[in-house]
Amino acid sequence: MGVKSLGYVVVETTQPEEWDRFLTRVAGVMRAPDAADGAALYRVDERPFRFRIEQGASDRLVAPGYEVDSAAALDDLAARIAAAGRPAEHATAGEAALRGVERMFRTVDPAGNGVEFYCGDSRTEEPFVSPQGISHFVTGELGMGHAVLSAPNFDETVAFYCDVVGFRPTDLPRFYFQGGPPEDSGIGFAFLHASNGRHHSLAIGEGPVPPSGCVHLMLEMPSLVEVGKAHDRMRREGFPESATLGLHVNDEMTSFYVQTPSGFDLEIGCDGLVIDPATWETTRHESISVWGHVWAWQEAMRKAAD
Template identity: 35%
Template sequence: MELKALGYVGVGASSINSWKDFAVGMLGMQLGDRTSHSAGFRMDEREQRLFIDSEIPDGSQVLGWEVSDGAALEAIAQRLEAAGVRVRWESTTLATRRHVSALISFHDPVGNRLEIFHGAAVASTPFAPGRAISGFRTGSLGLGHAVLTVERTEAVLPFYQDVLGFRLSDFMLRPFKAHFLHVNSRHHSLALIETGRNGMHHLMVELLSIDDVGQGYDIALCNPEVIGVTLGRHINDYMTSFYAKSPSPFMVEYGWGGRALDLKSWEATEVTQGASFWGHERSWLSPEARQHAKELRMQAARDGQRAPVQVLNGNYTLFEEL
């Protein structure tokens, strides 16, 4: 598998200051580079994980996927071209702005801009979060995951699986149609939700402590209309999270406790129990779909559905049974 992780995300937005307040004040990212038309944000030791650029069309996004080295970048460029995809080798100037050694760009079948890069730059100073958080779970898993809305899944899914090499984690058909794809042990780095339109649904960032998420939820509740999906826990990736409406027309999922896959033994299956064990009231669904999602959660409660808590080594205390 040549793609290693989702390395960075870029967003086209006219209001850089609104994004700065959201990324730093609520999400806890660190402001990095700032120009008259752009702002970069850190989540870890890397120079940049998120950038906002007013010179990119408002509401559009860039997904930056990482490979190991120049040879891997060349190989995937050749594979894309063999599949009839127009690939552009980007300039050193753009690579410098992205804080990488080299990158290519192209578009998926519905027009989303994708970039593939190698050689991400490491900052010379430690990560300093914008508010008091424990930090983000990144490293080899990448910055998190991105979820795209698509008009028809069948028009996009083969491109990501057959050309780019994403592997299917699982899928669901109710209360909405969604396919979850991985490139490393994070349950999914990309998902496609069939909604009848093409765009960005949400970006997920994962925290190191559930208290980071709870305190972020309190911050979001100071302005309740910011909440796009209430606090809850997913059935397939076990993430405890809520979704906040970003300054752009998509949400940011703020989560903890995501599942890691055993890549040697994992087999994709259909998720039939619904999307969440509890919570996650989705304001973006139709009234009928929201009612169906609620019925699935009520059934999960009646069935007593549970899943093990996913805790990083050392981030827990064991007690002897009384």
């Protein structure tokens, strides 16, 4: 499989100052020198950036960027995507340099979500120093973390990522938020892994694409202590909590969710399950969490019913 991991994300925002406050003071990532075109860059490890924040007219995830093995793998993937009837817009050398990569192309999945693929990643010798004293984030071969997108044409979009791009299904659950059938038809999810041990580098949820272009992104902390400290910083800085601390069933991650300045969520967690991508057999869990993860909308519904 040619897809290695999630390398970076590109975000457009009308609130670059709020993103800076969010990333440095809540998530604890490192501000890097701005890109040549003025975009704000943020690091979580030795890569020159993992977050590229572009000032613009909207607040949304522009695209997650996924690394593939080689230039040959990139060309092969672009050809498969074009043969499937999707665009494959190759970037100029200057555009690739702004991503810190040798080559890249852009596409749009069947649901309209933007995504980028690249080869030839880069590293910096400048040490990573978190402004919040975090020793490191869990990245390396596992990549930056994961991205969760939405698709109203769920089956078609999942087939695109599995049959065309080359992700593999880790967990294919159907989650019920309103008590289950027959009243609750549930929501389908596809948790997809790349060629590394992270449980999922991409997930697709059944539903309309939100204006923010994303359901959530995830960063993995080195310990529960750091997750708890980030939770305290979220409260202190006044960013909305989207879901309380909890333990997920499928990827075994202890995490909470906070709303970013662009409207989608950031999951901050630790102790995620590491799989063997070569031997993993697809699971179909029926619940989201072992405990916790009470969503803000659920709490609002409970209060309205009191």
